[in-house]
Every structure is written in structure tokens, then in C-alpha cells.
Amino acid sequence: MLVVTNPRTGEKIREVEPADAGRVDAVLAAASEAQPLWGAMSFAERGEVLRSVAAYLREHADDLAPLMTEEMGKPITEAYGEVEKAAWCAEHYADNAEEYLAAQTLASDATHSYVQHLPLGTVLGILPWNAPFWLASRFASPALMAGNTCIMKHDPHVVGCAEAIQEVFEKAGAPDGVFQQLPIETDAVADVIRDGRVQAVSFTGSARGGAAVASVAGSQIKPAVLELGGSDPCIVLADADLDAASDVITLSRIINAGQSCIAAKRIIVEESVYEDVVERLRERMAALVMGDPREKSTDIGPLARDDLRQNLHRQVTETVDAGARCLLGGAIPEGPGYFYPATVLADVTEEMTAAHEETFGPVMVIMRAKDAGDALGIANRSEYGLAGSVWSTAERGEEIARQLKVGQVAVNGIVKTDPRLPSGGIKSSGYGRELGPHGIHEFVNAQQVWVGPKKG
Incomplete structure (x- = not known):
């Protein structure tokens, strides 16, 4: 049984029977049967469907945003922003896919030689709970515009969101079988990956989960894109604008109650400004409002699950026991729900738990350099290499960016995902890229065509 618990109250709010073997087979068959017709459509025809999806998302934001707040605790203002971002992603690929996938002429001994980009077939997207609508659009929009059909296996804790996302595509006029959600338990995923009607896999989640998916996909020689965890470094040097840096770092750390792979997690501050930055960050974190995610005044809602809260508290406790200073928070509050307060840990060193494990919550880890x-x-x-940021002069920041072992760097700004720009990691943070022109190229057959006669 797929069980959804409201993280604000700790109460069970929804139960869904997972798909049985018959339903799984029907979903796979529908996707496989729909793909040739969908892939044969023009970019304009596929784009019309994606634009309808974007319009439906915007028109029904009042119904869709509260689902995220209810099922995983996202503050309501952020939930509305996520619906809009999902719509933007669909529009971006509707507008740009044809250009991104244009045939590329390459000189050779042929009369004409080129590379064309053809759909692979059906792509399985395995998604986490922390950004239900955005991650669905990030996975599906480029894959669909490339001519693939999509099956979405969403996290079992956001089954209401998953059902709503499928309904968006249905109401927007997507042909049957082009986009479907598949409510199955985790232990049933491997068999779906192995099924011959699935040609590729996109996974967002933990490094452990990504390794399991990659192993199964690799055993079937199927391409996969993995966007995994992160312990993103944020370097603050003495020549930075410290106020601007502190504002942005605080925002980055507490979006979605800190439950974001690309949040600034290790704040590494140059010694000469260390205490100054520590105090600025403490003041800003102390001013945040933790509370009911349904209220617009709330900055930090609950964590999605109690096991996540307990693990976060373990990381904080072990780090303080190892010698870090806890300047704010650090204690599980009384009362219902899975809340954890804004927490600031200073004087953290590399061997401490919160420095070498990913912290998924509103905990700011500050380190001295x-x-x-x-x-x-x-x-x-x-071990992670997802994203990072640098606060310094622009010239110096760009120089450091070249030396950071991460897939994405922001200089004097917030690390974010943007449909126009590629995103992804290295090392234990995964491989492949999503978004931008690079993302849509992950799930196509780059087919070389040589046309004779051979030139003399």
C-alpha cells in the first residue's frame, strides 16, 4: 500500500493500492504503442500539447499547489512558484526543441553527411518527493519534445501529486499513452527498467538509489541520467559583498525547508571575515518563521517525513558532540508534525558528520578556511560534485569555478535549475545532464547519415 502522511500533522491522509502486474503491463503497452505516432508528429504538433500543459498548470495552480503543501510540507508560496516553474519548463522545450535537435552537417567524403536526432522510444522517470511538479516537468518536457513517450514512477509519499500530474496531461490533450504515471513500490521498479518496452531511464534521488538504478539499467545496456545527492560548497572570500552573500546563502539553505539537492550546504568562509559572516548568517536564520506551510508568512515548513527529521538531528548531534558550536536551533520541537528549526553550526571541520554527509534540512554548516x-x-x-557557489569578484569567482569539482557553479548568485541551462553532477552526484540543449540530447539517437556518392 502507498501511504501518504501529512508532515504538518503526522496524520495519514491518503492510501493508494499499487499497480498490479496487469496495470503495469497495460501502462508499458500503451506507452510503446503511442510512441511511433507521437514521434512522427512535427515539433509544432508536440509543442502545442506542451503549451497546453503549461496553460493548464497555470490555470489550476490554486488546486495543484496545495497538494504539495499537504503531501510533503512545501510552504504554499514556494508551491505556487513550483507550479509556475513546471509550466515554464514545458513552454521552453515547446519553443526550443526543434532548434536544439536540428540536424548537424559534418564534412566527410560523402556528398552530404550529417547527424540527426531521433527519439529512443519510452523513457522511465523515477522521481523523488521534494519537488513533485518541477521534477516531473524537468524529466518529461525534453523527453516528450524529442518524440519519446514517458512513464513517471513518482515517490509513494506524493501519490496525490502524481495523479494530478497525469491529469494535467490528459486535460491538456496529450494523446493516450504519451505520458502516464505508474504507482508502484520501490522493489517493483527493477522489473520495469528491465522490460523491453523501456528504452532509457531518468533518476533523481539518493546516491544509493542511483547506484541501484544504474546497475539495473547497465545490465540491460540502457542509457540512464542520474541526478543524485549533493553537499554543495559555498565559498565566501574576504573581497565578497558580505551582505548580499549572506542574504542569498540563507535563502538557498532554507528553500523547501532545506530539502534540496542543490542548496548551499557547506559554507566555507575565509578566515579574515569568518566571524563577521557567521554572525550575519545567524541573524538571518534567526529571523525566519517556522510554522504552518499553508500560511504565506511561513519560511520553513515541516520536513517531509519523521525518519528524515531523525536522521538530520543525528547529524546535528554528532557534529556538536565532535566540537562544533550550535548557535541556533539544534533541537526537535515539541508538538505534532515533523518540524525542525533553523539551525546554525559553526566551526565545523571536514571530519564532522555534517560536513561529509548530505544534510537535508534547514541546517547551516559553516567552515573556516x-x-x-x-x-x-x-x-x-x-564524495559529492553536484553544484557549488563562489562569492568574490566576478573575475576571481570564474577562476575558482574552473577548479571546483562540481557540475554547476554560481558566481555571486544562487545555485538554481533553469530550463535554459544544463544541470547535473559528477562523482557521487551522478552523471548526464538535464535541462538546456544538453538535457534534450540525453534521450535521442544521434544517428549519423552518410549520403553518396563518395567525393573524389
Whole structure:
């Protein structure tokens, strides 16, 4: 049984019977049967469907946004923003897919030689709970515009969101079988990956989950894109605008109650401004409002599940026991729900738990660096390599960006996902790219065509 619990109250709010073997087979068959016709449509025809999806999302935001708030605790203002971002992604690929996938002429001994980009077939998207609508659009929009059909296996804790996402496509006029959600339990996923009607896999989630998916996909010689965890470094040097940096770092750390792979997680500060930055961050974190995610005044809602809260508290406790200073928060509040307060840990060193494990919650980890070189070393000594940020002069920030072992860097700004720009990680943070022109190229057959006669 797929069970949904409201993280604000801890009460069970929804139960859904997982798909049985017959339903799984029907979903796979429908996707496989729909793909040839969908793939044969023009970019304009597919784009019309995606634009209708975007319009429906915007028109029904009042119904869709509260689902996220109810099922995984996202503050309502952020939930509305997520619906809009999902719509933007659909529109972006509707507008740009044809250009991204245009045939590329390459000179050879042929009369004409080129590469054309053809759909692979059906792509399975395995998604987490922390951004239900955005991650669905990020996975499906480029894959669909490339001519593939999509099956979405969403997290079992957001089954209401998953059902609503499928309904969006149905109401927007997507042909039958082009986009479907598949409510199954985790242990049933491997068999779906192995099914011959699935040609590729997109996974967003933990490094452990990604390794399991990659193993199964690899055993079937199927391409996969993995967007996994992160312990993103944020380097603050002495020549940075400290107020601007502190504002953005605080926002990055507490979006979605800190439950974001690309949040700033390890704040690495140059020694000469260390105490100054620590106090600025403490003040800003202390001003945040934790409370009912349905209220627009709330900055931090509950964590999605109690096991996540308990693990976060373990990380905080172990780090404080190892010698870090807890300047704010650090205690599980009384009362219902899975709330955890804004927490600031200073003087964290590399061997401490919160520095080498991913912290998924509103916990700010601040580390001291002697200089820029030391900061870079601390940043790179991590198993993760998803994203990072640098606060300094633009010129110096770009120089450091080249040396950061991550897939995405923001210089004097917030790390974010943007439909126009590729996103993804290296090391234990995964492989492949999503979004931008690179993302749509992940799930196509780059077919070389040589047309004779051979040139003399």
C-alpha cells in the first residue's frame, strides 16, 4: 500500500493500492504503442500539447499547489512558484526543441553527411518527493519534445501529486499513452527498467538509489541520467559583498525547508571575515518563521517525513558532540508534525558528520578556511560534485569555478535549475545532464547519415 502522511500533522491522509502486474503491463503497452505516432508528429504538433500543459498548470495552480503543501510540507508560496516553474519548463522545450535537435552537417567524403536526432522510444522517470511538479516537468518536457513517450514512477509519499500530474496531461490533450504515471513500490521498479518496452531511464534521488538504478539499467545496456545527492560548497572570500552573500546563502539553505539537492550546504568562509559572516548568517536564520506551510508568512515548513527529521538531528548531534558550536536551533520541537528549526553550526571541520554527509534540512554548516586555496581544497574534498557557489569578484569567482569539482557553479548568485541551462553532477552526484540543449540530447539517437556518392 502507498501511504501518504501529512508532515504538518503526522496524520495519514491518503492510501493508494499499487499497480498490479496487469496495470503495469497495460501502462508499458500503451506507452510503446503511442510512441511511433507521437514521434512522427512535427515539433509544432508536440509543442502545442506542451503549451497546453503549461496553460493548464497555470490555470489550476490554486488546486495543484496545495497538494504539495499537504503531501510533503512545501510552504504554499514556494508551491505556487513550483507550479509556475513546471509550466515554464514545458513552454521552453515547446519553443526550443526543434532548434536544439536540428540536424548537424559534418564534412566527410560523402556528398552530404550529417547527424540527426531521433527519439529512443519510452523513457522511465523515477522521481523523488521534494519537488513533485518541477521534477516531473524537468524529466518529461525534453523527453516528450524529442518524440519519446514517458512513464513517471513518482515517490509513494506524493501519490496525490502524481495523479494530478497525469491529469494535467490528459486535460491538456496529450494523446493516450504519451505520458502516464505508474504507482508502484520501490522493489517493483527493477522489473520495469528491465522490460523491453523501456528504452532509457531518468533518476533523481539518493546516491544509493542511483547506484541501484544504474546497475539495473547497465545490465540491460540502457542509457540512464542520474541526478543524485549533493553537499554543495559555498565559498565566501574576504573581497565578497558580505551582505548580499549572506542574504542569498540563507535563502538557498532554507528553500523547501532545506530539502534540496542543490542548496548551499557547506559554507566555507575565509578566515579574515569568518566571524563577521557567521554572525550575519545567524541573524538571518534567526529571523525566519517556522510554522504552518499553508500560511504565506511561513519560511520553513515541516520536513517531509519523521525518519528524515531523525536522521538530520543525528547529524546535528554528532557534529556538536565532535566540537562544533550550535548557535541556533539544534533541537526537535515539541508538538505534532515533523518540524525542525533553523539551525546554525559553526566551526565545523571536514571530519564532522555534517560536513561529509548530505544534510537535508534547514541546517547551516559553516567552515573556516585560511585563504582561497584552502577553501577550494575543502570544497573539493567531498564524495559529492553536484553544484557549488563562489562569492568574490566576478573575475576571481570564474577562476575558482574552473577548479571546483562540481557540475554547476554560481558566481555571486544562487545555485538554481533553469530550463535554459544544463544541470547535473559528477562523482557521487551522478552523471548526464538535464535541462538546456544538453538535457534534450540525453534521450535521442544521434544517428549519423552518410549520403553518396563518395567525393573524389
